Amino acid sequence: MKVVLAYSGGLDTSIILKWLIEEYGAEVIAFTADIGQGDEVEEAREKALATGASKAIALDLREEFVRDFVFPMFRAAPLYEGYYLLGTSIARPLIAKYLVQIAEQEGAEAISHGATGKGNDQVRFEVSAYALKPDIKVIAPWREWAFTGRTEMIDFAEKHGIPVVQTHAKPYSMDANMLHVSYEGGILEDPWAEPPADMFLFTRNPEEAPDEPEYVEIEFENGDAVAVNGERLSPAALLTRLNEIAGRHGVGRVDLVENRFVGMKSRGVYETPGGTLLYHGRRAVESLTLDREALHLCDQLSPKYAEIVYNGFWFSPEREALQALFDEVARSVTGTARLKLYKGGVTVAGRKSPVSLYDQKLVSFDEEGGYDQHDAEGFIKLNALRLKARARAQKG
Template sequence: MSKINKVVLAYSGGLDTSAIIPWLKENYDCEVVAFVADVGQGEEELIGIEEKAIASGASSCYIADLKEEMVKDYIYPSLKTGAIYEGKYLLGTSMARPIIAKAQVECALEVGADALCHGCTGKGNDQVRFEGAFAALAPQLTVIAPWREWDLRSREALLDYLAERNIPCTASLEKIYSRDANAWHVSTEGGVLENTWNAPNDLCWVWTTDPQQAPDEAETISVLVEKGEVVAVNDEPMTPYNALNYLNQKGAAHGVGRIDIVENRLVGIKSRGCYETPGGTIMMEALRAVEQLVLDKESFEFRQTIGLKASHLIYDGRWFTPLCQSLLAAANTLAQDVTGEVVIQLYKGQATVTQKRSLNSLYSEEFATFGEDDVYDHSHAGGFIRLYSLASRIRALNNQK
């Protein structure tokens, strides 16, 4: 073990990080500072967390409220790109990791630590996301990943480890599901989901109402978008986090935002998860609806290209890279005209756009009408089509020869 004086641990208060604190002290003979990121995982997750960290052996515990910053500086920029991983996943866990890692690094530099630590397993994506951010922001700090070093391989072993040291822990032996929550989403993995032939049961869903049990009457909401960002709901101006929180409540009540997906992890393993993103689904529908009005064909096609590439960069933990920042900047430029109002109907798991308008709209009833108009001469289309298909015509003539 290299000599470490002080380490800042990304601390959640769960079983893993509770065991990591004494393990670090025993194996590295160092001071451990617990860092807690409040990214909207729920107040119940934060109750007593500082006392728990100290009881586990931490010298201090820092709690950073990152909710508003996460939505404004990470989720909204990602939304503008249209990033959706493998066609379905709205990147709930992925978008939270860069801001947590950044705040953890800032804490480490502030307290004079010489190392960073996380509780990610050696099989998942999060180890890459955290350490990729650490490398980009503070390459001089040593990174410790206990799951790649220790011999504690089961939940029972972790509980025994804490019991032997008289460290209190509220975790139980059985943990059927693994969950990750923040203001954007909640994910559920494990349990019955490990067999892809098993349908999700009620325990696989945390936030959202079962669409079959959702209200029989649809609810309509209005979303105001300015430059690709949701700024008001039902004519009430809201901060990014408050808008997301409000839409989460509305969408969850109607069962909006559920997906059951088998995804390709960065490390090469496929995993299955049930993800709930009610407010995010509504926001995504609103932005895409305004885009339909204001972006021309080439701009929209390029935005789709940005979204596809950005989805992989964000998922793979490459937020703090020149390429990712370039794509975010390009998407932000395209979003400058994405301003308008959208009416969305929430019903039985669906968020359906029913009305949309924008002062920047390129849509015109005069141009689109099937009736007589003065803006389009049908006879002009013949010359356009002949030139547009000229290469195909020349190829066919050559083939005939």
Template sequence: MGRAKKVVLAYSGGVDTSVCIPYLKHEWGVEEVITLAADLGQGEELEPIREKALKSGASESLVIDVRESFIRDYAFAAIQANALYENRYPLGTALARPLIAKILVETAEKYGADAIAHGCTGKGNDQVRFDVSCAALNPSLKILAPAREWGMSREETIAYGERFGIPAPVKKSSPYSIDKNLLGRSIEAGVLEDPNVEPPEEIYEMTKAIADTPDVPEYMEIGFRNGIPVTINGEEKSPIGMIECLNTAAGNHGIGRIDMIENRLVGIKSREIYESPAMTVLIQAHRDLESLILTADVTHYKRGIEETYTQMVYNGLWYSPLKAALDAFIQKTQERVNGTVRVKLYKGNAIIVGRSSGNSMYTPDLATYGADDKFDHKAAEGFIYVWGLPTRIWAQIGK
């Protein structure tokens, strides 16, 4: 089944992507498989993963550190858009996919490959994100998804790999399916497939149980420049440093746990558990700062844009004309989003307790009810007359 001669395979080191290597070569007639592992801050030792790919039959095994770009170009853009899928999930996994697709395509072009491949199954969202993103970046590349077509159970997949020298997992594998990067963790499967079962504490890694969190709140001041977080308590942070600092601080207070029934793009509902401490705090702080700075009509209109933006990212349309147009709108709204937000971290909650900005539209002498009130109360009567005129006419005609 010679679909391609040279393939770049998105590689994680797991059973499926390892078995993809001999499967592509022996079942589909691929002559050369180059593997690519993206370092997104998953914390795993990537050198053993690189070596495993070579032992599994890859002609070359690449590891590319994309952590800086992941935060700067993808996570920060999502913060500016206040991107929360179904108003809860900060897209930690979804945001990584267009970046992986980008380096897959770049690597395929560099090595003269005629296809890219991934190990996604037919039930998840990632297959859509990879296929659509790669097609958008280079429509001439073929896209291969062996695990979507081979029809093997996990046991059969492991047995197939053993035939080609790929060792079975040494220890009993976790019942959970976990994806991890700098932005957080997603956990599914096992007992979590019953939506009525409380998640066991053992599944969490980045966040403390509320009972184990400090009894004293922690205050942090987060500084934003053009809608991008740049300082913590007045200290400049690199993009990676910003996320790592807030993951630790917020996770220590039990902030960032999400347990939701999620509507997948492929039409099924799935129970998903997420840990995303930094993104939870940053989106909340950013949205609050916007409320101080943006006009009412921009704020309200942007909410609809944010919803569309979030769905597009979740649905794998990062590289699309509408997404590019929404980016332009969002960037324009961020030109004045400069200032500081004070956040209280306590017992699973990130509570906004203060905000300030040189571009604030909050005017004390208009907002006050005290003696310094400068608002022209007499003007309100004429405003109400004009504002309510259509409603009044409608009511009169109806009588």
């Protein structure tokens, strides 16, 4: 049997590679998607070959990740349960796409992943793969093997000489890409415990951030960010730049207890520095350029969109239908947002747009601007009719 394994080089996938060879007698092709992990990509490729993979493929997908997945998602301004910017969720369909593609190219019968049987990623990987190739076989070791947790896996790795990053002293797991870093498990499973100060990779401790605020300007065209501080950049380069700027000010940390799709609550800690700036910057420009009802409709549908992506249904008709709506509305989101960063916080300091619907004369208290205030009297009375009727009825 030939299997394509989504391989990160971490504890889980390193053991899985060996396990697939021993348990299935499989020829394992390791696939590592470069979506912003830096030097870890080549290290993972070399480690896969050293651990027994017959072939190790690493693909640079950074531009595709930001252009075709992150940016379309951000047009919907999605927040899962009010906080989470979906950094892990949005990476899974891209990885699944290439797992299936490589399996077809290499003549592999199956794909495999390192997602646990308790987590959301198993759903995201597998639902995406089935949507793209209905007859693909999926091997999910976490649902098959005898290991009960990562502590036993660390022991197994040490016994078999498989180098891993996790240790008994630092057993939490990390998943990084250009949009964010996620941390879960181990000492983070206690929702009362504060995350270790030395855990974070993308962001400086806000308490140690610069004592002077920094301003950053993000320019948007048709819903997508195209420039930072006047410099036009590719999607991946732009997100990298925003990560650097926001990271040094400690912007983008989130610590939440979320509801997993599989039915349990989970504590996750996330860093999304550049994505946090994109979110707030886009909302600032939207406030100028979107019609009231279009904006309110998007605000109603955005949580549903976030839930769809979180649950793993990127390649679904409901996500595609909502995407068409958000893409259409996004055509009006053109302008520049100025954000102020300070000690972990981000505030909107200004916004402008060549297609702004904001009319300063119309809204001003000092100018009439074509608005007849007497019109408000009839407007108020008409809207109060039903309330007056209800009040009379209640009083008999």
